[in-house]
Amino acid sequence: MTEQKKPDVPPFAERSYCGELGESNAGKSVHLFGWVHTVRDLGGIIFIHLRDVTGTVQVVVDAASPQALKEAASSLKSEFVVHALGPVRKRAPEAVNPSHPTGTIEVLAESIEVLNDSLVPPFPIDSPEQPGEETRLKYRYLDLRRDDMQEAILKRHTCVQTMRRYLNNHRFFEIETPTLNKSTPEGARDFLVPSRINRGRFYALPQSPQLFKQILMISGFDRYYQIVKCFRDEDLRHDRQPEFTQVDLEFSFVTPDIIMREVEGLLADVVRDIRGIDVPCPFPRLTYDQCMERFGTDAPDTRFNLELRRLDDIFANTGFNLFKSALAVGGTVKGIAVPDNGTFSRKTVDQLADEIRRFGAKGLATVRFTGDAFDGGITKFLGDGEKAGLVHRFGLSGPMMLFLMADAAAVVNDSLSYLRLKIARQQGLIDEDALNFLWVTDFPLFEYDPETGSYGAVHHPFTAPTPGCLETLDHLTPENVATVKAQAYDVVLNGSEIGGGSIRIHTTGIQSRIFSILGISDEEANEKFSFLLEALRFGAPPHGGIALGLDRVMMLLLKRHSIRDVIAFPKTQKGQCLMSDAPSHVSDHQLAELSIKTVK
RNA sequence: GGGGUGUUAGCUCAGUUUGGUUAGAGUACCUGCCUGUCACGCAGGGGGUCGCGAGUUCGAGUCUCGUACACCCCGCCA
Numbered sequence: 001m002t003e004q005k006k007p008d009v010p011p012f013a014e015r016s017y018c019g020e021l022g023e024s025n026a027g028k029s030v031h032l033f034g035w036v037h038t039v040r041d042l043g044g045i046i047f048i049h050l051r052d053v054t055g056t057v058q059v060v061v062d063a064a065s066p067q068a069l070k071e072a073a074s075s076l077k078s079e080f081v082v083h084a085l086g087p088v089r090k091r092a093p094e095a096v097n098p099s100h101p102t103g104t105i106e107v108l109a110e111s112i113e114v115l116n117d118s119l120v121p122p123f124p125i126d127s128p129e130q131p132g133e134e135t136r137l138k139y140r141y142l143d144l145r146r147d148d149m150q151e152a153i154l155k156r157h158t159c160v161q162t163m164r165r166y167l168n169n170h171r172f173f174e175i176e177t178p179t180l181n182k183s184t185p186e187g188a189r190d191f192l193v194p195s196r197i198n199r200g201r202f203y204a205l206p207q208s209p210q211l212f213k214q215i216l217m218i219s220g221f222d223r224y225y226q227i228v229k230c231f232r233d234e235d236l237r238h239d240r241q242p243e244f245t246q247v248d249l250e251f252s253f254v255t256p257d258i259i260m261r262e263v264e265g266l267l268a269d270v271v272r273d274i275r276g277i278d279v280p281c282p283f284p285r286l287t288y289d290q291c292m293e294r295f296g297t298d299a300p301d302t303r304f305n306l307e308l309r310r311l312d313d314i315f316a317n318t319g320f321n322l323f324k325s326a327l328a329v330g331g332t333v334k335g336i337a338v339p340d341n342g343t344f345s346r347k348t349v350d351q352l353a354d355e356i357r358r359f360g361a362k363g364l365a366t367v368r369f370t371g372d373a374f375d376g377g378i379t380k381f382l383g384d385g386e387k388a389g390l391v392h393r394f395g396l397s398g399p400m401m402l403f404l405m406a407d408a409a410a411v412v413n414d415s416l417s418y419l420r421l422k423i424a425r426q427q428g429l430i431d432e433d434a435l436n437f438l439w440v441t442d443f444p445l446f447e448y449d450p451e452t453g454s455y456g457a458v459h460h461p462f463t464a465p466t467p468g469c470l471e472t473l474d475h476l477t478p479e480n481v482a483t484v485k486a487q488a489y490d491v492v493l494n495g496s497e498i499g500g501g502s503i504r505i506h507t508t509g510i511q512s513r514i515f516s517i518l519g520i521s522d523e524e525a526n527e528k529f530s531f532l533l534e535a536l537r538f539g540a541p542p543h544g545g546i547a548l549g550l551d552r553v554m555m556l557l558l559k560r561h562s563i564r565d566v567i568a569f570p571k572t573q574k575g576q577c578l579m580s581d582a583p584s585h586v587s588d589h590q591l592a593e594l595s596i597k598t599v600k
Numbered sequence: 601g602g603g604g605u606g607u608u609a610g611c612u613c614a615g616u617u618u619g620g621u622u623a624g625a626g627u628a629c630c631u632g633c634c635u636g637u638c639a640c641g642c643a644g645g646g647g648g649u650c651g652c653g654a655g656u657u658c659g660a661g662u663c664u665c666g667u668a669c670a671c672c673c674c675g676c677c678a
Contacts, residue, residue: 095636
């Protein structure tokens with residue numbers, strides 16, 4: 001409507017950013033390009049909050065403005081893309097908004113040009129309230145405009161920049177590995193990609209660049225890293241997507257200790273840049289066996305206590321039949337003691353007992369310690385020696401509620417570790433600002449499957465045993481298998497595994513022995529890993545590495561509840577992208593080219 | 601493969617226990633008013649396949665069965 005002469009192309013090169021304006025810019029005329037965040041039309045005066053990637057700033061069209069400008073301003077709607085031009089000015093003291101980063105200034109509009117209009121957005125961009133997951137994923141481009149998503153994506157950028165800087169400074173080389181690779185039946189299910197040129201053959205997307213990074217060590221690039229997508233076709237969880245990002249590291253001439261120190265330095269830098277706090281290094285370390293004993297899990301949350309205590313000895317001669325029979329068949333008795341804050345009614349305890357049935361738990365015994373005596377629950381089954389044992393084992397002094405279980409070790413550990421976390425949350429024992437890193441070391445090398453009578457690799461088949469366990473390999477039994485430890489380590493943050501790695505086998509002799517224990521024949525090994533096995537014969541250096549889950553690290557550092565909230569374009573639990581509608585059907589022509597027929 | 605929660609206006613949610621008049625609220629949207637707002641305010645207005653499909657019933661948002669989708673969990677994830 002205005003007759004002002006405008007250049008064909010707005011002066012993008014002279015752009016200023018909304019969120020970077022401050023009192024030091026007062027008097028300067030600025031060109032702003034951004035989205036209309038809010039419009040407040042008071043009649044004679046109109047306030048517009050304009051938003052770009054740096055934040056928002058108030059643009060004001062005051063009563064003295066030309067009528068055309070006032071009309072243009074009052075016709076603005078949410079999410080219109082505009083070019084605003086005008087001088088920055090300090091606000092009057094009574095007009096300052098201290099809760100806003102740019103609240104001390106505003107831009108007095110001299111012109112406002114609509115570069116593009118917008119439909120009414122399906123949900124508000126300016127509200128901290130999140131729409132439903134489905135709506136957010138369908139309109140992901142709008143969801144990503146919201147403040148918390150902008151923060152997540154930008155901090156993720158900061159995180160990878162920090163990591164690259166650290167790794168570059170520590171003599172790591174960033175090297176790419178193939179995405180189209182060979183399928184290996186071990187581990188997770190592969191995503192397959194049909195080959196057009198090679199009819200009937202398939203590539204697999206990498207579950208991790210494991211073999212290639214080992215090959216790079218053999219090639220002499222003695223420190224490698226890659227921030228890389230990995231793919232696993234398994235069911236999704238809040239912390240598992242079919243494609244996810246690993247920070248993948250591999251070192252030559254290395255001990256677990258060297259790797260752990262480097263990862264500690266890397267994560268400490270990231271935490272400093274993302275959260276602005278210093279993480280104490282080195283991180284605490286626990287062995288796998290210690291973890292299972294004290295927490296019932298290999299990824300314990302150490303932000304609170306409520307540790308598990310083994311009670312087998314106390315109940316060795318118990319008259320309580322449930323415990324007696326569990327111990328008789330090789331089970332274990334463990335328990336946790338929780339401050340009794342009066343919330344443990346019969347109903348809440350029954351509810352907890354019900355929740356652990358998913359782990360196979362058949363029951364949950366409780367007993368209350370009042371401060372000087374036991375009361376309720378299984379009190380009547382407890383002898384004096386057992387009572388004294390419990391007081392001593394748990395260090396009971398004040399009122400406590402004891403949760404006791406007798407069952408197979410796995411059931412007891414799964415159930416009690418779940419209860420430990422659940423009760424800690426209920427009682428508010430967890431400091432949500434804390435970042436408790438932990439190394440878990442000395443994992444078992446193998447796991448025994450009684451159903452098939454075979455051994456499997458806990459980490460992967462290239463993991464080196466600890467030197468002291470080599471002899472046991474020659475007479476391995478289901479009884480002593482747990483004593484064979486791997487040079488493998490996980491890094492845990494607040495009860496979530498955020499990374500894991502190992503020292504690799506670098507000689508063919510040991511590798512063959514491991515394959516044979518795993519029931520992998522020479523032919524099979526050659527068919528699957530021949531290039532690695534052959535490469536090991538050409539002067540493979542001692543090497544090892546680790547991979548960190550970038551999505552999980554970001555989720556935890558930003559206190560989000562799902563890795564979906566730190567991934568720009570995540571998939572739903574059924575593996576679909578609600579925005580692009582992947583996966584989709586393809587044409588018969590495409591299938592024919594690939595020599596593929598689908599079955600109903 | 602299994603268990604659980606949810607699905608009502610564009611969005612966030614009440615209403616479902618105990619079936620019963622025309623299904624509500626906040627917000628967003630539209631119209632008008634408003635000269636310092638920043639969750640602007642005031643007045644008015646439009647907006648519903650109660651996820652979908654069957655069934656029970658005189659009558660279903662509400663009860664039953666099936667089903668779709670989203671989320672959480674078990675299995676799975678070297």
